[in-house]
Amino acid sequence: MQITTSTVSLTVDDVAASQRFFTTHLGYVEQAAAEGFASLSRDDAAVDIVLLARGNEVLPADQRDQRASGLILAFTTTGIHDEEKRLRGEGVQITMPMREEPWGERLFQITDPNGVVVQFVEWVTPTDAQYA
Template sequence: MHIISSAMSPNVDDVVASSNFFTTHLGFHESVAARGFVTLTRPDCADIVPVSRGSRVLPSSIRERLPTGVMVSLTVTDVAAEHERLCREGVPVTVPLRDEPWGERLFQLTDPNGIVVQFVEWVPPAGA
C-alpha cells in the first residue's frame, strides 16, 4: 500500500464554525467547500473534513452521531510560542500548557463543534 494523503472527517453541527476556527487560528485553508462539508488543508498534516451531521454521504450507522473521544493531535516546534500566540488571539484554551513526566509538553483547544485539538512538543522527560 502507498498512501498519498489522509484526512479525518468528524460529523459536526456547524461546518462553517469549524472551518472558521481552523482557518483563522490554525493556518488551514479551504481547498474544497460544498454544501454540507469543507476540506481544510495544510501542506504539513492530514486534511480535516468536517461533514454536516445527517449528511447522506455518511453511512447510515453514523449519520446522526457526533464524534466523542476524538482528538486531532498536532506535533509542533515551540509549543509554548503557539500557546502564547493563540492566547493573544483570544482562543479559549481547554487544557493549559503543561509538561507530562514522559516528555510531552502539550495544551489543548476545542473548536466550536467540540473537536479537541492538542498541540504537542516532545521534550526530554523530567530527570532525563
Template structure:
C-alpha cells in the same frame, strides 16, 4: 498498500464554525467546499474533512454521530508556549493549559466551536528522577 494522503473526517454540527476555526487559528486552507462539506488542507499536517451532522452522504447509522472521544494531535518542532499565548490572546478556548509531562511531552489543548479537541505537542528531554 501504498497511501497517497491522510485525511481525518469529522462530523460536526456547524461546518462553517469549524472551518473558520481551522483556517483562522491553525493555518488550514479550503481545498473544496459544498453545502455541508468542506475539505481543508495544510502543507505540514493531515488534511481535514468537515461534514455536517445529518448529511445523507454518510451511512444512516453515522449521520447523527458527533465528534466524541477523538483528540486531533499535532506535533510541533518548537514554539509551543508562544502558540498557546497566541491562541489565548485570539480568544481560543484553551481547554488544557500548557503543561510538561515527566516523559518529555509538553502539550496543551484547545477545543473548536463544535467540540473538536485539538492537542499540540512538543517533545523535550524526559525528566530524570
C-alpha cells in the same frame, strides 16, 4: 499500498463554525466546500480535515447522527509556548493549560466550536529518570 495523504473526517453540527476556526486559527485553507461539507488542508505535514454536517446523506445511515467526540486531533509541533501565546492572543480559549508530562511530552489543548479537541504536543527531554 502507499499512503500519500492522511485525512481525518469529522462529523459536526456546524461545518461553517469549525471551518472558520481551523482556517482562522490553525492555518488551514479550504480546498473544496459545498452544503454540509468542507475539505481543509495545510502546506505542511498536518493531516487534512474533512468536515461533514451531522445528518448528511453521504454518510452511512448508522453514522449520520454521530458527532466527532471522544477523539483528540493532535499536532506535534515545535515552539509550543509561542503557539499557545499566539492562540491566547487571538482569543482562543485554552481548554487544557500547558503542562509537561514526566515522559517528555509538553502539551496543551484547545476546543473548536463543535467540541473538537485539538492538542498541541512538543517532545522534550523527560524529567523523570524512569523515562529517560
